[in-house]
Amino acid sequence: MPELPEVESVVRSLRPLLVGRTIEELMVPAERRAGEWPATLRRLLDSPPARLREQVRGTRIAAVGRIGKNIQISLVPLAATGDAENASPAAPRTLWVHLGMTGRLTSEDSEVPASKHTHLIFVLGGAPATASAARFGWLHFADIRRFGRVRLTVDSPASAAPHGRPLSKLGPEPMDIAAEEFARRLRARRTRLKALLLDQSFVSGLGNIYADESLFRAGLHPLKIAATLKPAQATALHASAQTVLREAIAAGGSSISDYVDGQGRQGWFQIHHNVYQRTGEPCHSCATPIRKIVVGGRSTHFCPRCQPGRVPRVLKRATKPRAAQSAVKRDSRPKGARR
DNA sequence: AGCTCTTCCTGAAAGC
DNA sequence: TGCTTTCAGGAAGAGC
Numbered sequence: 001m002p003e004l005p006e007v008e009s010v011v012r013s014l015r016p017l018l019v020g021r022t023i024e025e026l027m028v029p030a031e032r033r034a035g036e037w038p039a040t041l042r043r044l045l046d047s048p049p050a051r052l053r054e055q056v057r058g059t060r061i062a063a064v065g066r067i068g069k070n071i072q073i074s075l076v077p078l079a080a081t082g083d084a085e086n087a088s089p090a091a092p093r094t095l096w097v098h099l100g101m102t103g104r105l106t107s108e109d110s111e112v113p114a115s116k117h118t119h120l121i122f123v124l125g126g127a128p129a130t131a132s133a134a135r136f137g138w139l140h141f142a143d144i145r146r147f148g149r150v151r152l153t154v155d156s157p158a159s160a161a162p163h164g165r166p167l168s169k170l171g172p173e174p175m176d177i178a179a180e181e182f183a184r185r186l187r188a189r190r191t192r193l194k195a196l197l198l199d200q201s202f203v204s205g206l207g208n209i210y211a212d213e214s215l216f217r218a219g220l221h222p223l224k225i226a227a228t229l230k231p232a233q234a235t236a237l238h239a240s241a242q243t244v245l246r247e248a249i250a251a252g253g254s255s256i257s258d259y260v261d262g263q264g265r266q267g268w269f270q271i272h273h274n275v276y277q278r279t280g281e282p283c284h285s286c287a288t289p290i291r292k293i294v295v296g297g298r299s300t301h302f303c304p305r306c307q308p309g310r311v312p313r314v315l316k317r318a319t320k321p322r323a324a325q326s327a328v329k330r331d332s333r334p335k336g337a338r339r
Numbered sequence: 340a341g342c343t344c345t346t347c348c349t350g351a352a353a354g355c
Numbered sequence: 356t357g358c359t360t361t362c363a364g365g366a367a368g369a370g371c
Contacts, residue, residue, distance in 0.1 A: 191343090
């Protein structure tokens with residue numbers, strides 16, 4: 001599942017292949033099957049494919065970047081006519097891609113057929129920066145579960161900002177915020193750490209994997225209330241989030257489900273996970289079995305010994321009274337929260 | 340206002 | 356063996 005390190009890896013792998021190239025055409029396989037506004041794309045796109053096509057066709061890719069988990073592709077119209085009367089056709093614009101759970105944005109040889117879940121195919125023209133990139137004639141967006149989002153913003157010429165920022169609710173990334181500011185923000189929130197780390201308006205870029213891994217490294221229980229952290233704990237969490245993300249980026253991300261970067265390469269950080277999806281396995285630090293609980297509807301993995309903390313009473317009720325004893329290792333299926 | 344829960348979606352894996 | 360159920364999760368929106 002693409003979180004900040006995976007998205008950063010996609011961006012880095014695509015940038016040298018895309019910058020400087022033009023978008024000649026946008027092909028949308030579902031249009032042929034299901035008409036001009038296919039139901040399967042209603043959530044993925046915020047307007048009919050024809051509108052997106054109109055906005056990307058005949059543009060040059062000026063930059064490829066990232067904000068949080070959002071990929072940002074800056075487009076400049078080729079025929080910039082300084083038309084004062086109707087500025088929008090010539091205005092720079094930004095293609096935003098969020099990969100959701102299973103989204104993939106990959107460069108492909110022109111001959112590669114679209115997979116069953118390829119929703120968008122951008123046909124590239126112009127000369128890539130390097131000769132070896134020339135064989136990539138297509139940019140595919142595929143997404144099995146269709147939790148991803150693709151949208152386009154046209155940057156207002158009147159605006160001083162270089163790019164449209166439809167992401168105003170997005171919080172700072174862990175690497176872009178000072179420890180003191182991070183601690184101050186934590187003190188203001190009376191919610192569980194795990195839920196808070198997943199909240200993109202609090203910090204952006206962390207998802208389920210790196211939230212769990214950050215809490216483990218900081219030695220903090222996922223159900224701990226943010227405002228109750230001691231200053232040293234807040235600092236530790238800030239540092240661990242930065243370190244985990246940095247290391248994961250260096251490893252090319254974590255390939256858990258079917259994640260690959262823009263050139264189809266897997267990441268390797270999953271072999272360094274301490275807790276994520278290691279339920280029942282021994283903690284790398286103390287050998288205590290890793291536990292899994294559900295927090296805010298998300299599976300949450302932690303080491304009960306390395307991440308001590310009192311679980312609020314209301315959250316403990318889980319099993320039927322009869323089973324209320326045993327230390328016989330609890331299984332990991334969702335309990336009380338169900339239904 | 341601030342949280343938490345539910346919904347969307349498919350395919351792999353578990354359950355029967 | 357084969358059908359059914361469960362589970363995974365980002366983020367919007369509903370509900371409390």
